Amino acid sequence: MPHIVSLESGYYRVPLEAELSDSTHGQMLEFELNTLRVRDADGAEGVGYTFTVGRNGAAIEALLARDFPDLALHEDADRIEHLWQKLWWGLHYGGRGGPTVLALSAFDMALWDLKAKRAKLPLWxxxxxxxxxxxxxxxxxxxxxxxxxxxxxxxxxxxxxxxxxxxxxxxxxxxxxxxxxxxxxxxxxxxxxxxxxxxxxxxxxxxxxxxxxxxxxxxxxxxxxxxxxxxxxxxxxxxxxxxxxxxxxxxxxxxxxxxxxxxxxxxxxxxxxxxxxxxxxxxxxxxxxxxxxxxxxxxxxxxxxxxxxxxxxxxxxxxxxxxxxxxxxxxxxxxxxxxxxAPDRPGHGIEFDWPGLDAIRA
Structure with missing residues (x-):
């Protein structure tokens, strides 16, 4: 079974190429990006991410770096529904929305990326x-x-x-x-x-x-x-x-x-x-x-x-x-x-420029 052996989170502030605006969030100059790399015992890796309009990224990072490993390490990465339910209920009292569900979204995305890569299929x-x-x-x-x-x-x-x-x-x-x-x-x-x-x-x-x-x-x-x-x-x-x-x-x-x-x-x-x-x-x-x-x-x-x-x-x-x-x-x-x-590359098809992101790490 492809057990999860590590979770590596990242937290970045991404500058926008132009100032953007809408009726609720006002002027926006950057957004926050949170990433998660999930690795299994065979050395395969799945990548997930989430984003915010400029606040709460640090809370998402804290969840991904501290709480998610406690719940997910050593679990079977292919049991995605089981893991979703475990994380949902494990974080339910302070969750049900907000940073918790954004963090769960990144984790779940990484699991599906990993599963599709192992199957040598594009996610679609x-x-x-x-x-x-x-x-x-x-x-x-x-x-x-x-x-x-x-x-x-x-x-x-x-x-x-x-x-x-x-x-x-x-x-x-x-x-x-x-x-x-x-x-x-x-x-x-x-x-x-x-x-x-x-x-x-x-x-x-x-x-x-x-x-x-x-x-x-x-x-x-x-x-x-x-x-x-x-x-x-x-x-x-x-x-x-x-x-x-x-x-x-x-x-x-x-x-x-x-x-x-x-x-x-x-x-x-x-x-x-x-x-x-x-x-x-x-x-x-x-x-x-x-x-x-x-x-x-x-x-x-x-x-x-x-x-x-x-x-x-x-x-x-x-x-x-x-x-x-x-x-x-x-x-x-x-x-x-x-x-x-939709690309035919295995997984969801996204390959991040990790050195480039390191330059804007929050």
Whole structure:
């Protein structure tokens, strides 16, 4: 049995190439990256990671460096469901979310990477192998960009092969948001896939007004219109706003997704593999969405998530997130005429530049 012999964590502050902004987190100049390398008795290694928008990374590092080895060392690395449950319940009293589930997500991702490498399969094939070509959009973090800069960013993304674009909304005045969405629609043309993301900015009433104002410009979805805790508000926005709703990047468990989906509060469930409980939880959420005949999308960590969406039949769009790791990985995500391509390398396919990361260690 491939017993776990070591866990090696890393904690880094990654500078962004440009200042980014949204309606909730404000201006962002860097993000935090936490990594975990899990090695087994045969010398094989799996890698996992998670990220934050600039806080709590030290708490995640403490969990990965101190608590996880106590629970995981000498366990069979192939018993991923057993290990997930052991870590979940072993850390449950102070967990159920927050840094604990982000740390668990990184650990679980590393286990699946290790398992796929040992099987000599890309992760998307190990998990089901539906279709390696996944529709992909460029997720801009651009609320405070002047309009001309927003349109230049869009043209740059079109030049990179993207055929769907997401922009931020949630400015102080709804009229400003509407004018920017209108300008983006005119720039992209009729029928071009355009998403809008409010980052939890509004009450349900405000979100319904905004959705109705955006409707003439035919966005694919309105993302995170209200806080994740307002499940009833989500359901109202879906019913009364007239637009599909994407949500879930701030949900932390399968059970939170079950509640939001079952109450009719989401059209496009949107898990993030780095904070929902890892690959194990992401795939369960995707299958739960399939049972409700809903398409699943994603948030963040696109280099890993392309593997997960490629595995399931109800995948919709992969988000290519603004917090990209292109500078620190060997082979970044490939985009071809609007599709992200899941690689055929064994595992999840990410090989970090560890010396490069050491230079930005927190």
């Amino acid at each position: 094939k190990l998990l089901g192998g539906h279709d390696p070509r996944v529709p992909c959009y460029a997720g801009g973090i651009d609320l405070d960009f002047p309009l001309d800069k927003l349109l230049r960013q869009t043209d740059d993304n079109l030049g990179k092969g993207f055929r769907a674009i997401k922009m931020k909304v949630g400015r102080a005045r709804l009229a400003e948001d509407v004018a920017r969405v209108k300008a983006m629609r005119e720039h992209l043309g009729e029928g071009f896939p355009l998403m809008v993301d409010a980052n939890m900015k509004w009450s349900a009433d405000e979100a319904i007004r905004a959705a109705r104002a955006f409707a003439p410009y035919q966005p694919v979805w309105l993302e995170e219109p209200v806080i994740p805790d307002d499940v009833a508000g989500h359901a109202r926005v879906v019913r009364e706003g007239g637009l599909p709703v994407a949500a879930g990047e701030n949900l932390r468990t399968l059970w939170e997704f079950k509640h939001l989906i079952a109450t009719g509060g989401v059209t496009y469930p949107e898990p993030d593999v780095t904070n929902c409980g890892g690959v194990t939880a992401f795939i369960k959420i995707a299958h739960l969405a399939e049972a409700f005949n809903l398409p699943v999308t994603s948030h963040g960590a696109h280099d890993v998530t392309v593997q997960l969406l490629a595995a399931v039949p109800n995948r919709s769009y992969l988000e290519a997130h603004g917090f990209g790791l292109d500078r620190y990985i060997a082979e970044p995500l490939k985009i071809e005429e609007g599709y992200a391509l």
